[in-house]
Structures are given as structure tokens and as C-alpha cells.
Amino acid sequence: MEIIILAWATLFGIVIGSFLNVCIYRIPKGLSILFPGSVCTKCNSKISWYDNIPILGYLILRGRCRNCKEKFSVRYIFIEFFTGLITFLFLYYLFFSGSKPLETVIVYILLTYILIVITFIDFDYLIVPNSLTYSGMIFVLVISVLIPGIFEYNNNQLGTQYVSIYYVTRWHSLFNCLIGIIVSGGIVFATAIIGRCILKKDVMGIGDVKLMCMSGGIIGWKLGIIVFFIAPFFGILMAIPVMLKKNTRMIPYAPFLSIAIIVSIFFEDYFLGIVDSYIEMFRYLF
């Protein structure tokens, strides 16, 4: 049974990945993400449903438009595959083999979908769309009230010993969510301000702050701080090839924040242990 659910979820993820491709292409252009259906970006001919089947359609036509033979980027198929994979990993490791309730894991998966869209838009245009971060933030706040304790798993003082969601009030849940938003966004915002004062140029955009606000509401303030510290490592790893290739010094930062956010969720217990031991140390010192 577990295998069947995982297989369907992975397939669902691949289909969603196809939709994320549409979002990545259309949102920065201000186009509707629902209408019209997919068209070839070169000859504008409609892509019929059987050519638009994720991954398969791409493979059958060898990544070309049926009409004008324009080659589609291999990125489309990569995003479809990756979205399926990440859906599988979240469900398998956090829900089936982990200790997270389904509703929490679903929000993690939704967050990852938004992060995938933001990542590639930031790669292409060096922007983080407000429409995504603002609606994400509102969604996070609303869901924290509707399902009290859905994010408590990250915020309790005991680290790996989880608070049952049934013992958390709506106000408490909303409060923790707000703390996550303020701390996670605040730490990046402070860095942006300090960076501008010292280096006299923008080191981080305000879009990155909003991205961290949205995610901080979900992962909580402790993991928000962790993300802040581990994101630069992913940044350094990938910045060098980007700089060599594109000959530019502007580097999108949202992709590295996104990678760090996903990594922090998967290794949550480990990272929370680190934060908690620091808290203990400070308590002991002061």
C-alpha cells in the first residue's frame, strides 16, 4: 500500500513539475499561469495534450517542437523529474519513515514547489516575485491558525521530543509562526543593511528577505538561523561555475537559500540539536 501511494505521489509530483515549468516561464512575464494551454515559445503553435505528457512527451519528440522542431531546454524535463523526486523523498523520509504528521509534510512539499519556481525565476531574471512570497506568507499564517501546531515540530524547546499538535492553541501556533517569520527574515534583512553600509552595494535583495519570511514561518526561527548560516556554503559551491560561465558578478541568492531550507528540513533533528546546545550554553553562561 505504501508503495502504491508513493508511486502515485511521485507521478503527481512530476505532473506538478510540468506546471511549475509553466509558472517559471509565465510569472515573470506577468502572464496567466492557467490560460491559455501550453504553446511552443518559438512558433506559438499549441502543444497538444499527448505531446505535453511530462517527461514522456519530451522523450518521444526528443525535446523538440512537433511543428517547428525548435529544441526545448533540457531544464523542463529536469524540473519535472526533480519535482517528482522531491515529492517522493519528503513523503518517504518524513511521513512514512519519519515522525511528521501528513499535514506538516504536505506544507513542506508545497513550500518546496514554491522554492523551485522562485529558484529558476531568480536564475533567469535575478528577481524573487512578490506574488509568490506574499501569498506564501499569508498562506503560512492562515494555516498556522487553521491547524494549530502544524509547525510546532520545529519550535519546541525540547528539540527532538515533539509536542503533540493537540496541546497547542491557535494563538500559540500563530505566535510561533510569526516569530519564525520575524527572526528568519530579520536576520537576512539585517545582513542586507550591514552589507550595504560596509560594502556600499547590495549583497542581498529584499526578495531574499521575503523568501526567508515565508519559509521561516514554516521551518521556525531555529532552522531559520541555521539556513542563514549554511546557505553561503551552497552559494560558494555554485557561484564559481556561474561566474566563470556568465562573466557576471551578480549572483542569484534565492537558489542557495532554497537548497539550505530543504536541507534544514531533512536534517532537522541534527540542526535543532545544534541550536538547542547553543541555547543551553548561553543559559549556563548568563
Ligand SMILES: [Zn+2]
Ligand atoms: Zn514550435
